[in-house]
Amino acid sequence: MVDPKVIRTVRRYLSVLRQHNIPATGLVVYGSHVRGTARPDSDIDVLVVSPAFDSDRWSLDRELWRLTLKVDTRIEPVPVGQRQLLEDRASPLLEIARREGITIDADDSAAMSEEEGVRHTVSFLPWLKLAEAVEVGDVVFWPYPDRRDYFPVSSSLEAQLQRIFGSYVDVRGTPTDELTVVSFCADPFKDLSDEEADRISELVRLLAFSVMAGNDYYPQAGGYFNATFFQHYHQRFHPGSLWVAPDTRRRGGRTLHGGYKHGELKFTMPLQTVTPFKARPNQPLIQALANLWKQTTADTAAIRQAIDWYFLANTDSDSVSARTEVVMMASAFEALFQVQDERGKKEALMVLLPVLFAPCLADEAERTGIDGRRGKKPWKIWWMDEFYWLRNKIVHGGKIDRGRMTWTFEEHLALAALILSICVKLKLAQLSLYTLTQEDESRADCLDFFVADGNLSEDKWFQAMRKASSDRTRQKFLEHLKGIIPAPPTS
Numbered sequence: 001m002v003d004p005k006v007i008r009t010v011r012r013y014l015s016v017l018r019q020h021n022i023p024a025t026g027l028v029v030y031g032s033h034v035r036g037t038a039r040p041d042s043d044i045d046v047l048v049v050s051p052a053f054d055s056d057r058w059s060l061d062r063e064l065w066r067l068t069l070k071v072d073t074r075i076e077p078v079p080v081g082q083r084q085l086l087e088d089r090a091s092p093l094l095e096i097a098r099r100e101g102i103t104i105d106a107d108d109s110a111a112m113s114e115e116e117g118v119r120h121t122v123s124f125l126p127w128l129k130l131a132e133a134v135e136v137g138d139v140v141f142w143p144y145p146d147r148r149d150y151f152p153v154s155s156s157l158e159a160q161l162q163r164i165f166g167s168y169v170d171v172r173g174t175p176t177d178e179l180t181v182v183s184f185c186a187d188p189f190k191d192l193s194d195e196e197a198d199r200i201s202e203l204v205r206l207l208a209f210s211v212m213a214g215n216d217y218y219p220q221a222g223g224y225f226n227a228t229f230f231q232h233y234h235q236r237f238h239p240g241s242l243w244v245a246p247d248t249r250r251r252g253g254r255t256l257h258g259g260y261k262h263g264e265l266k267f268t269m270p271l272q273t274v275t276p277f278k279a280r281p282n283q284p285l286i287q288a289l290a291n292l293w294k295q296t297t298a299d300t301a302a303i304r305q306a307i308d309w310y311f312l313a314n315t316d317s318d319s320v321s322a323r324t325e326v327v328m329m330a331s332a333f334e335a336l337f338q339v340q341d342e343r344g345k346k347e348a349l350m351v352l353l354p355v356l357f358a359p360c361l362a363d364e365a366e367r368t369g370i371d372g373r374r375g376k377k378p379w380k381i382w383w384m385d386e387f388y389w390l391r392n393k394i395v396h397g398g399k400i401d402r403g404r405m406t407w408t409f410e411e412h413l414a415l416a417a418l419i420l421s422i423c424v425k426l427k428l429a430q431l432s433l434y435t436l437t438q439e440d441e442s443r444a445d446c447l448d449f450f451v452a453d454g455n456l457s458e459d460k461w462f463q464a465m466r467k468a469s470s471d472r473t474r475q476k477f478l479e480h481l482k483g484i485i486p487a488p489p490t491s
Contacts, residue, residue, distance in 0.1 A: 002029070002033055002034055002036075002102060002118070002119070002238075003033065003038075004118075006029070006033050006038075006044060007029070007102070007104070009044065009071060009072050009075070010027055010029055010044065010046060010075070010104055011104055012071050013027070013046070013067070013068065013071045013072070013075055013077075014026070014027050014104060016067050016070050016071055017048065017064070017067060020063070020067060022048070022050070022060060022063065022064070022067070023050045023051070023052050024048050024049060024050050025049050025050055025051065025082060025105070026049045026103055026104055026105040026242075027046050027047065027048060027049065027103075027104045028046065028047040028049060028085075028097050028101040028102065028103050028104075028243075029044065029045065029046055029101060029102045029104065030045050030046075030047065030096055030097040030100055030101040030102075031043070031044075031045030031096075032045070033045070034100050034101065034102060034119075035100065041074070042074070043074055043075075043076045044072065044074045044075045044076065045076055045078075046075055046076065046077050046078070047077075047078050047079075047080045047085070047094075047097050047101070048064055048077045048078065048079050048080065049080055049081075049082055049085055050079070050080075050081070050082060051081065051082045051083070052081075053079045053080055053081040053082075053084070054081030054082060054083045054084055055081070057079050057080070057081060057084075058079065060079065061077075061079055064077040064079060065077065078093070080094065085097075085098070085259065086259045086260075087259065088259075089259070094258075094259075095256060095258055098243060098245045098256075098258030098259050099245045099256055099258055101243065102238045102240075102241060103240070103241050103242050103243050104240070105240070105242055118191075118238070118239075119191045119236055119237070119238055120157070120189040120190070120191055120236065120237055120238070120239070121189065121190065121191050121192040121197070121234055121235065121236050121237075122161060122164060122181065122189055122234075122235050122237065123181070123182040123183070123192070123197070123200050123232060123233070123234045123235075124144070124165070124179055124180060124181045124182065124232065124233060124235075125141075125179060125180040125182070125204070125229070125230055125231065125232045126165070126168035126176055126179045126231070126233070126267065126269070127176070127179070127228070127229050127231060127269050127270065127273040128179065128180045128229045128230060128273075128279055129143065129178045129179070129180070129278045129279065130142070130143045130180045130278060130279050130281070131143075131278040131279060131280045132280070133147055133150060134207065134281050134283060134286065135185070136203055136206070136207075136286060136287070136290050137290060138184055138185050138186065139182060139183070139184055139185065139199075139200065139203055140182070140183055140185055141180055141181070141182050141203075141207055141281075142180070142181055142183065143178065143179075143180060143181075144161075144165070144178070144179050144180065144181045145177075145178070146178070150183075150188075151183060151188040151189075153188075153189070154239075156239040156240060157189065157239050159239075160237055160238075160239045160240065160241070163242075163262045163263070164235055164237060164244075164262060165179060166262065166263055167244070167262060167263060167265055167266055167267055168266075168267045168269070169266050169267070169268055169269065170268075170269045170274075171268065171269055171271060171274060173266075173268075176269065182200050182203070182204070182232070184196070191236065192234060192236075197234045200232075200234070201232065202293075203290070204230050204232050205230070205307055205308065205311050206286050206289045206290060206293075206307070207230065207281055207286060208225075208227055208229070208230040208311055209285075209286075209289065209307050209310065209311070209421070209424070210281040210282045210283070210285045210286035210289070211225050211229075211279045211280070211281050211282070212225050212226070212227070212310075212314060212417070212421070213282060213285060213421035213424070213425065214280070214282055214439075215417070215418075215421075217414040217417070217418055217461075218414075218456060218457060218458045218460070218461035219458040219461070223277045223280075224275070224277075225275070225277075225279055226272060226273075226314050226315055226316040227311045227312070227314045227315045227316075228270050228272050228273050228315045228316060228317060229273045229279070230311075231270075242261050242262060243258075243259075243260065243261055243262070244260050244261070244262050244265060245257065245258035245259070245260070246260075246265070270317075272315075272316040272317070284434060284435065285425065285428075285434060288428045288433040288434035289303070289307075289428070291433055292428065292431070292433055298338065299427065299431060302335055302336055302337075302338050303336065303424060303427060303428075305332075305335035305336075306332045306333070306335040306336035306420065306424065307332075307424070309328050309329065309331045309332035309335060310329070310332045310417070310420055310421075312328050313325045313328035313329045313332065313413075313416075313417075314417055322409045322410070322413060323394045325413055326387070326390055326391055326394055326409070326412060326413065326416070327391055327394055327395060329413065329416040329417070329420065330387065330388060330391035330416075332416075332420055333349055333384075333416075333420060333423075334349070336420065336423055336424065336427070337349055337352045337353070339352070345388070346384070346385070346388035346389070346392070349384055349388065350377070350381050350384055350385060353380065353381060353384055353423075354377075354378055354380075354381055356423060356426050356427070356430075357378070357380065357426070357444065357447075360426075360441070360444040360445050360447075361444075361445040361446075361448070361468055361471055361472060361475075362378040362380075362448050363378060363379055363448035363449055363452060364376050364377060364378050364379075364448075365377070365378075365379055365382065365452065367382065369382065369385045369386075370385055370386045370389045370404060370405075371385070371389060378448050379447070379448040379449075379451040379452045380419065380447050380448055380451055382406070382451075383406075383407065383412075383415060383419075383451050386405060386406060386407060386412075387407075387412050387415075387416060390405070390409075390412060406453065406454040407451075407454045407456070408454070411454060411456050414456070415451065415456075418443070418447075419447065422440070422443055422444050422447070425440050425444075426444065441472070442465055442468055442469060442472075443465075445468035445469075445471070445472055446461075446464040446465045446467065446468035447464075449463070449464035449467050449468060450464035450465075
């Protein structure tokens with residue numbers, strides 16, 4: 001946080017420069033006062049920006065220093081050309097100023113107030129449109145601009161948010177008109193610590209799972225969201241700042257990309273996030289996961305890791321192959337059922353999966369599995385048999401004979417996402433953290449009918465749902481009859 005008195009001092013200095021015909025277009029404050037490490041006697045480091053300094057940087061240097069005597073002798077001015085500030089990537093000083101500096105623009109009509117020296121952070125998901133706000137403990141996801149009333153802000157802060165969000169454009173190049181903001185309820189635009197930013201990132205994954213667990217895979221025209229919708233950004237800023245310096249990951253560290261003004265750098269919506277639907281999170285599900293995250297148990301670690309793999313495997317990005325997604329989804333099942341260290345992972349999964357689905361309807365089939373062994377098992381177990389065979393072929397090498405497969409690659413990936421999301425809900429219900437909805441129970445009940453013999457389609461999905469509903473109703477009716485009809489006397 002910068003002392004507002006320092007900002008006012010620098011603004012007075014800019015005013016004095018212009019009164020003495022120094023053609024400064026703005027100042028950039030950087031150094032200890034911006035980083036929050038300044039002492040009372042620390043220098044005030046300032047870049048004096050002017051197009052005139054691109055051709056003759058030092059002719060006015062003495063005058064810049066002389067004019068500090070009229071304002072504050074702690075000011076240490078450094079002249080820099082306007083083009084040089086944008087284009088010079090060789091100067092460490094300019095890189096630091098672009099990364100951390102506060103820009104005070106002489107032509108900025110939105111004069112900064114007492115809050116101008118305060119650094120803020122806005123966390124947001126530019127490609128996600130939420131139907132409603134979602135509170136998770138002390139954090140809230142809220143639709144912007146629909147719910148701007150959630151956290152009323154000053155005009156200068158609102159202007160800065162619009163300046164930031166204007167860099168995120170749809171596939172036609174138009175700034176996105178709706179997005180999702182993530183805030184701490186007590187201080188919505190506080191300057192986040194790394195730990196707070198990491199916590200928000202983890203809650204984003206929970207939000208993603210609570211939305212994606214309700215995906216309609218069949219029909220394909222239904223509500224559908226992938227992990228790419230949940231790309232999120234943490235942007236630090238000062239009200240009135242015109243500059244942005246994003247950083248990106250690389251092996252061994254990060255790379256800073258400085259020297260851009262807001263609006264010059266554009267981030268385009270990925271095509272796989274184009275949808276007419278707004279996301280409707282399963283609020284009881286995200287609350288259940290958040291409550292589980294407070295615990296330090298083996299189940300917490302298992303579900304957390306499973307959701308991480310699920311999130312990575314469901315981006316729909318063309319840069320991630322279907323083979324890689326199969327391996328990641330298999331890892332999600334291994335994590336959920338805690339069989340990562342088992343030698344026979346497939347066999348363990350085929351034993352544990354029907355145990356979890358024990359309360360649900362099942363449809364068994366006698367057939368020969370992909371490895372040549374014959375048996376009678378529920379169809380979801382036959383699917384796991386083939387899915388894990390496919391995973392092993394990918395990981396360990398070997399020809400994948402698609403003629404032997406009951407389900408296509410695409411069907412395997414859709415079923416893996418569907419079945420894993422049901423498994424997580426069943427696990428949470430076992431832990432008394434979540435109450436299954438009628439929709440959850442119907443999805444779990446219909447799986448075997450839907451999976452049977454492959455050839456998945458919209459019609460088959462609806463037929464499976466109707467059959468599961470009919471069978472469940474008949475089962476409940478028979479159980480009711482057993483309760484009211486006395487058992488025959490025993491001799």
